[in-house]
Amino acid sequence: MQIPVRIVLVETTHPGNIGAAARAMKTMGLYDLALVRPRCAFPSDEATARATGATDILENARVYDSLPEAIADCGFVVGTSARERAVEWPTLPPRDCAAQVLDALDAGNRAAIVFGPEKYGLTNEALARCAVHVRIPTNPEFSSLNLAMAVQLLCYELRLAALDRARADERGETSGTEPQPSRVRPRLATVAELDHFYDHLDRVLVESGFLRADHQRQLRLKLRRIFQRAALDKNEVDILRGVLTSLEPSRYRVERSES
Amino acid sequence: MQIPVRIVLVETTHPGNIGAAARAMKTMGLYDLALVRPRCAFPSDEATARATGATDILENARVYDSLPEAIADCGFVVGTSARERAVEWPTLPPRDCAAQVLDALDAGNRAAIVFGPEKYGLTNEALARCAVHVRIPTNPEFSSLNLAMAVQLLCYELRLAALDRARADERGETSGTEPQPSRVRPRLATVAELDHFYDHLDRVLVESGFLRADHQRQLRLKLRRIFQRAALDKNEVDILRGVLTSLEPSRYRVERSES
Numbered sequence: 001m002q003i004p005v006r007i008v009l010v011e012t013t014h015p016g017n018i019g020a021a022a023r024a025m026k027t028m029g030l031y032d033l034a035l036v037r038p039r040c041a042f043p044s045d046e047a048t049a050r051a052t053g054a055t056d057i058l059e060n061a062r063v064y065d066s067l068p069e070a071i072a073d074c075g076f077v078v079g080t081s082a083r084e085r086a087v088e089w090p091t092l093p094p095r096d097c098a099a100q101v102l103d104a105l106d107a108g109n110r111a112a113i114v115f116g117p118e119k120y121g122l123t124n125e126a127l128a129r130c131a132v133h134v135r136i137p138t139n140p141e142f143s144s145l146n147l148a149m150a151v152q153l154l155c156y157e158l159r160l161a162a163l164d165r166a167r168a169d170e171r172g173e174t175s176g177t178e179p180q181p182s183r184v185r186p187r188l189a190t191v192a193e194l195d196h197f198y199d200h201l202d203r204v205l206v207e208s209g210f211l212r213a214d215h216q217r218q219l220r221l222k223l224r225r226i227f228q229r230a231a232l233d234k235n236e237v238d239i240l241r242g243v244l245t246s247l248e249p250s251r252y253r254v255e256r257s258e259s
Numbered sequence: 260m261q262i263p264v265r266i267v268l269v270e271t272t273h274p275g276n277i278g279a280a281a282r283a284m285k286t287m288g289l290y291d292l293a294l295v296r297p298r299c300a301f302p303s304d305e306a307t308a309r310a311t312g313a314t315d316i317l318e319n320a321r322v323y324d325s326l327p328e329a330i331a332d333c334g335f336v337v338g339t340s341a342r343e344r345a346v347e348w349p350t351l352p353p354r355d356c357a358a359q360v361l362d363a364l365d366a367g368n369r370a371a372i373v374f375g376p377e378k379y380g381l382t383n384e385a386l387a388r389c390a391v392h393v394r395i396p397t398n399p400e401f402s403s404l405n406l407a408m409a410v411q412l413l414c415y416e417l418r419l420a421a422l423d424r425a426r427a428d429e430r431g432e433t434s435g436t437e438p439q440p441s442r443v444r445p446r447l448a449t450v451a452e453l454d455h456f457y458d459h460l461d462r463v464l465v466e467s468g469f470l471r472a473d474h475q476r477q478l479r480l481k482l483r484r485i486f487q488r489a490a491l492d493k494n495e496v497d498i499l500r501g502v503l504t505s506l507e508p509s510r511y512r513v514e515r516s517e518s
Contacts, residue, residue: 001398024408029398053403095419136415137422139260139288144312149283149411156395156412160354163396210505222498230489239481246469247506 001166003158005101006032006112007151008070010126013118015040019050020148021115022057028155029162033061034070039117067114067126068191075109075188076101076231079130080150082121082143090132090229097134098157102165108187113154118147128224129191131231189237197237198224200244207249260425262417264360265291265371266410267329269385272377274299278309278317279407280374285313287414288421292320293329298376326373326385334368335360338389339409341380341402349391356393357416361424372413377406448496456496457483459503466508 007025012018012035022033035042043058051058064070071077078097092100104111114130116122127133136153138145145153189197201223205211211219232240266284271277271294281292294301302317310317323329330336337356351359356372363370373389375381386392395412397404404412448456460482464470470478491499 020405020408023403023405026401027397027404027408053401093419137418138286139418142285142312144282145286146279146282149279149286149408152408152411153415159396159398160352205502205505208505210502219498222495223502226486226489226491226495226499230485232485236481236485239478240485243464243467243469243482246464246467247508249506 001029001159001162002031003029003155003162004032004105004110005030005158006034006071006074006110007155008034008036008067008112008114009038009147009151010036010067010114010122011039011117012115012147013039014147015042015044015046016050017118017147018042018044018061019047019054019058020146021151022047022051022061023054024148024152025155026054026057028152028159030155030158031057031060033057034112035061035063036067036070037065038063067129068195071112071114071129072192073110073190074112075107075190076104076111077130077191078111078113079122079127079133080113080115080154081127081133081135082138082145089127089225091135092132094134094136094154094157095161097132097154098161100132101158102161104188110190115147115150124221128221128228131188131228186233186235189232189234193234193237194227194232197227197232197240197244200241204244204248208247260288260418260421261290262288262414262421263291263364263369264289264417265293265330265333265369266414267293267295267326267371267373268297268406268410269295269326269373269381270298270376271374271406272298273406274301274303274306275309276377276406277301277303277320278306278313279405280410281306281310281313281316281320283407283411284414285316287411287418289414289417290316290319292316293371294320294322295326295329296324297322326388330371330373330388332369333371334366335363335370336389337370337372338381338386338392339372339374339413340386340392340394341397341404350394351391353393353395353413353416354420356391356413357420359391360417361420374406374409448491448493452493452496453486453491456486456491456500456503459500463503463507467506 007021007030009018009021018035018038025031025033042063047058048055078101081091101111114122114126116126134154136145136150202211202220206213266280266289268277268280277294277297284290284292301322306317307314337360340350360370360372373381373385375385393413395404395409461470461479465472
């Protein structure tokens with residue numbers, strides 16, 4: 001059973017962790033590894049050594065200059081978060097996260113789980129590109145979970161969830177026809193489609209005067225968070241683009257009726 | 260929360276695995292490490308390096324000449340098994356295993372989980388000393404799970420099970436007081452506040468020409484669904500109201516620049 005979920009490692013410092021992550025993935029049936037700006041030489045002997053028999057995963061790993069490129073074709077992106085953050089965001093335990101990832105795959109989306117650098121984890125900006133955050137419930141007095149261990153735990157939960165579903169499907173086939181899953185949704189918008197929407201939103205709101213061109217990063221993050229949380233599908237993004245187009249102030253002669 | 264389960268590593272070959280296992284244990288709240296005839300120097304710099312902040316666990320680890328000595332005081336012993344074995348034995352998945360270990364602790368037993376050497380796993384003789392066997396459901400085409408990763412997965416399942424029980428206990432004890440909210444967010448918007456927002460949105464979109472005044476119920480529902488799904492808080496509704504105000508076409512002289 002192959003589980004077609006991309007594991008994205010951002011700015012990894014230790015080559016051994018890349019190798020160990022590849023091995024961890026393969027033990028659980030995951031094969032798609034992407035590296036964003038690794039902070040160590042790659043490929044490297046140390047990564048290969050730690051991968052043991054999973055060198056095929058390292059050989060097929062793609063290296064990207066930015067996170068948006070690594071996840072551009074994905075409709076469902078999970079960010080891993082080690083800390084409790086001040087920002088409000090749906091934070092799932094690994095088990096629920098695995099179920100949501102499989103739901104997304106079932107609906108025809110590509111999915112990715114993103115891991116930050118060893119020391120600091122993902123930035124708020126990177127996390128803002130994710131639909132949900134997952135947090136592994138570690139010991140509050142010692143939460144220093146190794147990066148490859150975190151990859152192992154999430155891949156393990158994905159495998160368990162996939163095995164569960166495969167068993168349920170099997171039971172379904174033999175008991176006549178099963179009812180279809182309760183919520184059929186169109187495929188989710190990809191990261192690239194969402195980025196076009198955010199650009200459009202930004203442009204309209206700068207034109208309208210709600211946002212200034214180069215300030216208010218927090219406010220932009222708050223707006224983005226609303227739509228990230230909604231997990232927009234492609235159709236909804238199209239609707240919202242239509243809304244924005246209808247509202248573009250430049251469509252009107254821009255003379256304020258007041259002042 | 261400390262989880263008083265002993266992790267027993269039998270004839271471990273790589274000192275790095277001992278260190279990584281110690282770290283894995285501590286991230287999940289386990290502290291009791293026992294080594295049976297390690298096949299590498301111990302203590303060792305490599306083990307200490309890989310343990311990062313979990314050196315206390317290495318320092319307190321006891322070394323034994325035989326497995327029976329290492330588990331002598333335990334009432335419930337789990338053996339890890341990588342292979343399907345011919346012998347019939349109750350083989351549990353990690354989740355069920357964790358539940359049984361906690362049951363054993365609740366009943367006043369000491370408990371241990373035993374891991375064999377990297378290459379061969381536990382002997383049949385060692386497995387025969389265990390009450391149950393646990394098998395991690397790996398990829399049948401690549402089941403080469405690293406030893407410390409296996410320790411991590413089982414300690415993780417123990418922690419999840421322990422957290423579940425702690426929550427259940429709390430609910431049992433304090434059924435008068437309300438359960439704590441899991442994540443701290445500003446209060447959610449009330450239905451009334453949301454309705455004002457939807458009215459505002461509708462008004463602006465009718466003005467902009469995106470919606471007609473009395474048609475398109477489906478499209479309105481689709482828009483509403485986006486924001487319902489986001490579970491907006493009060494602050495976010497305020498932001499969105501600000502966005503709408505900034506975009507009201509009536510703020511501009513309504514003369515289309517086109518047509």
